Each structure stands twice: as C-alpha cells, then as structure tokens.
Amino acid sequence: MNEQANTPALAVNDKVPQVVFKTRVRDESVGGDNPFVWKDVTTEEIFDGRRVAIFSLPGAFTPTCSSTHLPGFESKYDELRAKGVDEVYCISVNDAFSMFQWAKQLQVQKVQ
Template sequence: MQAGLKLPDVTFRTRVRDEAVGGPNPFRWQDMTTADYFAGKRVILFSLPGAFTPTCSTYQLPGFEKMADEFRAKGIDDIYCMSVNDSFVMNKWAQDQGLNNVKVIPDGSGEFTRKVGMLVAKDNLGFGMRSWRYAAIVNNGIVEAWFEEPGRGDNHGEDPYGESSPENLMKYLDAQNAAVAAE
C-alpha cells in the first residue's frame, strides 16, 4: 500500500456488547465496513501479527493507547488496531489491555490484510496467515502516510518493530505540522 491509495472495501464481522441479549455473554454480531471505520475521519490504523503476542502487547498497542491524547492534539480522530484474529480474541485482548482510546478491528479471515498486500505466512511460529506489522495515517479512507516494517516476507525469522511505532508516527505528524506552520 502507498500514500494516495484508497483502502479496500471490506466487511468486518464484529461482536458488540448489547445488554438486550442478556445472559453471561451479552454480545451480538455486527457487521462493520471500511467506510464505517474510516469515512469522514483522519485516523491511525496499525496492524500486527497477533493479539496477546509479546511485541504487540508490550510495546505497540500500549504505546498507541498512552499517546492517544497527543495524537488527538495533532488532528487524529481515532486509533485502530487491526489483526488477523477473530472478534472474540480481539475483544478479549482489548479488555485484557484495559483499552480506553484504541479501538480494535478484527480481520479474522485476513481479507483486508490480503487486499492491502500485507498478508504473510507465519507457519514457522504456528500462526498460519497473519499480518505483517505496519501502520498508516488514513484520511477519509485514503492513505496519507504508510509505515511498514522492513523485510516483509513469509515465515520471517524476526519480528521487526520501529517503523510502525507510535513514536515514529508522531515524528511524521510533528514534521507535517511544522511544514504547515512554515507556509
């Protein structure tokens, strides 16, 4: 994916809390589309190999959660974390991480990830098909800036992290705001 391209149209199968369902697990299915998440907003989307995995749970997701107010001050409306995991896993991970600012998007079948060219095999770790680690700033469904970890490929022996870090996206936003201020 690169700057200037439109995100693919995909329907995501999500589970949302609905007290009307009742019982010990009051959730219902709700389809959400690319437009539901991205239309009319400037957002950060970051994707990672899997919920509950070390780098994702220790650095990337918590970093975006902690820096959410700073991102909002730079004109970001929402922050989304996507993974090739189902909605049950993503919701439990969000709960486990105590998220208040970052919203999770389940790409359970990997359709969105495949359409943006980031689906890779992680069979070497027993994961199957997963997302390569990346982040993007998306403005009204159009990629404004793309941050991809180096070395994308199937069964990569390492898990590079840095390009898609919240700190790196903040550097981009700071530079962009400085350029606008200089005009």
C-alpha cells in the same frame, strides 16, 4: 506496491478499500452472560469523513505486541488526537474474541 497482495500501498490521505468487518457489539436485549450480537460494519461507516490511524500487529498476546506495540499507541493516543487524528484502530489476524480479551487484559481504553 505490496507485491504479496498485488495491491498498491495506502498513503496518507488515501481512502481505504471497501471492506465489511464482522464485529461483536453489546446488545442488552439478548440478555444472559453473553449479551453480544454479530454486526457487519463497512469501512465507509467507520472511516468516511474521518482521519484515522490504523496499525497492525502480528498477534494478540505476543510478547512485543503486548509490551510495546499496543501500549505505545494507547499512551500516544491523546498526542495523535491533538494532531487531528479522529480515532486509532488496531488490527490483527486474531478473532474478535481474542482481541477483546487482550485489550481488556492490557486495560486499553482508547485504541479501538
């Protein structure tokens, strides 16, 4: 039990709670230097029928997260896929803009 949130912890093979994520997606019809739009995406759309690994971080651009956490999952991505994981997701308290720039700086290609 997660005492702070007063919710049970998830275990392997549990379904994630229904949540709506605010995401930024490229939309070339927008044009200009910032061709992105906001899109609501549900946990069901992302995770339903898939086996995923989700890890969280204290924050983008922090020393340990930048040198160890995210690069570690990126380097082990193919091993996780070989074990039946469909996708690997990183979550943090940061906004979508910060996470995008951080992943770009670290040259992350596989972890979502």
